[in-house]
Amino acid sequence: MSGHGTPIPMSSHKCGPLKGEAHVPGDKSISHRSLIFGAMAVGETVITGLLEGEDVLDTAKAMQAFGAEVIRDEDGTWHVHGVGVGGFAEPDNVIDCGNSGTGVRLIMGAMASSNITATFTGDASLNSRPMARVTDPIAHFGATSVGRSGGRLPMTIVGAADPVPVRYTTPMPSAQVKSAVLLAGLNAPGETVVIEKEATRDHTERMLTGFGAEITSVDTEEGRVITLKGRPELKPQTIVVPRDPSSAAFPVCAALIVEGSDVLVPNIGLNPTRAGLFETLRDMGADLTYENLREEGGEPVADLRAKFSPNLKGIEVPPARAASMIDEYPVLSVVASFAEGDTVMRGVKELRVKESDRIEAMASGLRLNGVEVEDGDDWWIVKGRGHGNVPGGATCVSHLDHRIAMSFMVMGMATEAPVSVDDGSPIATSFPIFEGLMGGLGADLRRD
Numbered sequence: 282m283s284g285h286g287t288p289i290p291m292s293s294h295k296c297g298p299l300k301g302e303a304h305v306p307g308d309k310s311i312s313h314r315s316l317i318f319g320a321m322a323v324g325e326t327v328i329t330g331l332l333e334g335e336d337v338l339d340t341a342k343a344m345q346a347f348g349a350e351v352i353r354d355e356d357g358t359w360h361v362h363g364v365g366v367g368g369f370a371e372p373d374n375v376i377d378c379g380n381s382g383t384g385v386r387l388i389m390g391a392m393a394s395s396n397i398t399a400t401f402t403g404d405a406s407l408n409s410r411p412m413a414r415v416t417d418p419i420a421h422f423g424a425t426s427v428g429r430s431g432g433r434l435p436m437t438i439v440g441a442a443d444p445v446p447v448r449y450t451t452p453m454p455s456a457q458v459k460s461a462v463l464l465a466g467l468n469a470p471g472e473t474v475v476i477e478k479e480a481t482r483d484h485t486e487r488m489l490t491g492f493g494a495e496i497t498s499v500d501t502e503e504g505r506v507i508t509l510k511g512r513p514e515l516k517p518q519t520i521v522v523p524r525d526p527s528s529a530a531f532p533v534c535a536a537l538i539v540e541g542s543d544v545l546v547p548n549i550g551l552n553p554t555r556a557g558l559f560e561t562l563r564d565m566g567a568d569l570t571y572e573n574l575r576e577e578g579g580e581p582v583a584d585l586r587a588k589f590s591p592n593l594k595g596i597e598v599p600p601a602r603a604a605s606m607i608d609e610y611p612v613l614s615v616v617a618s619f620a621e622g623d624t625v626m627r628g629v630k631e632l633r634v635k636e637s638d639r640i641e642a643m644a645s646g647l648r649l650n651g652v653e654v655e656d657g658d659d660w661w662i663v664k665g666r667g668h669g670n671v672p673g674g675a676t677c678v679s680h681l682d683h684r685i686a687m688s689f690m691v692m693g694m695a696t697e698a699p700v701s702v703d704d705g706s707p708i709a710t711s712f713p714i715f716e717g718l719m720g721g722l723g724a725d726l727r728r729d
């Protein structure tokens with residue numbers, strides 16, 4: 282759980298060159314899925330490299346509440362003894378998913394086709410986020426739900442006693458919604474089909490295939506059509522969680538804007554559904570290279586080398602790339618502040634319903650720190666000031682959003698005056714070693 286504790290005010294001060302290697306933690310999306318899919322397999326799944334952030338730990342507790350055994354060895358290896366598809370027990374108590382939209386939405390889907398009832402809650406951020414995007418499709422399987430106004434948590438889901446398979450087109454680009462439907466489809470007879478107009482991160486499809494499910498993905502004129510055969514017996518897996526490209530974004534972007542920097546971020550997955558930020562930065566003229574490009578577990582992986590880039594140029598980010606970098610717009614807007622010219626970001630409405638309204642949170646903080654921003658419902662434009670010309674000096678509100686807090690900490694590394702956030706505690710949801718790691722590279726982060 283996050284956001285229930287004492288706020289941690291933090292500030293970031295202009296620093297010397299960032300140098301060294303940044304070993305970022307495991308991928309958050311893959312960590313949640315490893316625990317949930319492991320809990321739905323028959324037998325023991327072994328996971329190394331799991332992200333031990335608050336979001337993922339909440340998912341581990343939730344899987345225990347649904348009857349799986351989840352054990353952590355002292356060396357950080359995790360063991361999940363699954364109960365099989367359709368084997369979830371009814372939890373004794375309310376499931377608290379803390380700050381995690383991925384956790385709650387995937388788990389709601391996973392339990393929706395079992396004859397059990399569960400109640401979900403979260404922190405103030407999660408309890409303000411829309412859940413109809415999951416309760417609508419799971420109703421087609423036969424699940425019912427009741428929550429607060431606007432389809433918000435706390436919410437109770439009564440799983441379908443006799444689920445039927447579903448064919449569903451996602452109304453917004455969302456890997457969480459796609460995954461919730463596929464997980465519900467696991468315990469329905471026959472074929473469940475999800476159609477997405479724009480391809481979103483495909484970890485669920487790749488990992489379920491690894492667990493032995495029959496799942497196909499075809500790109501058609503309608504979009505990507507994903508078909509899952511229901512009621513498989515999922516086979517336990519040995520999973521090595523790759524490092525998180527969304528966490529890598531922070532040291533990479535920091536190195537680009539801090540004079541004299543040269544940072545290596547090893548072993549980052551470059552799955553095309555996740556790597557949009559790095560392409561965008563290169564389009565802006567960033568000195569960002571992929572070293573030792575290789576394939577691991579069927580996915581492209583590289584060591585990223587980011588060097589100070591004094592001549593960054595604002596660009597129009599291709600809207601078609603949005604899904605592949607959706608979590609990276611906050612930190613991109615920081616880099617854009619140090620570029621020459623406008624960075625235009627369109628087709629990004631989903632940013633308004635993340636852990637915070639990320640357009641609003643970043644736009645107001647950037648403005649306070651002397652950067653002009655224009656914004657509308659599904660677009661925003663950051664008016665770059667060029668290197669050495671960004672004032673800083675203000676305190677920003679993090680709105681219980683880890684990526685907002687980390688983005689402003691990156692900003693302060695290169696502004697004239699320090700940048701502060703009212704609360705850095707949410708950073709622990711996804712990147713618990715952020716302060717130490719950035720400090721090790723040379724950043725000057727302080728708890729105020």
Ligand code: S3P
Nearest residue numbers: 310383454455456457458607608
């Ligand atoms: C995630 C999907 C994205 C992303 C989130 C993780 C996932 O959310 O923002 O951080 O693991 O499936 P949406 O599905 O809402 O786009």
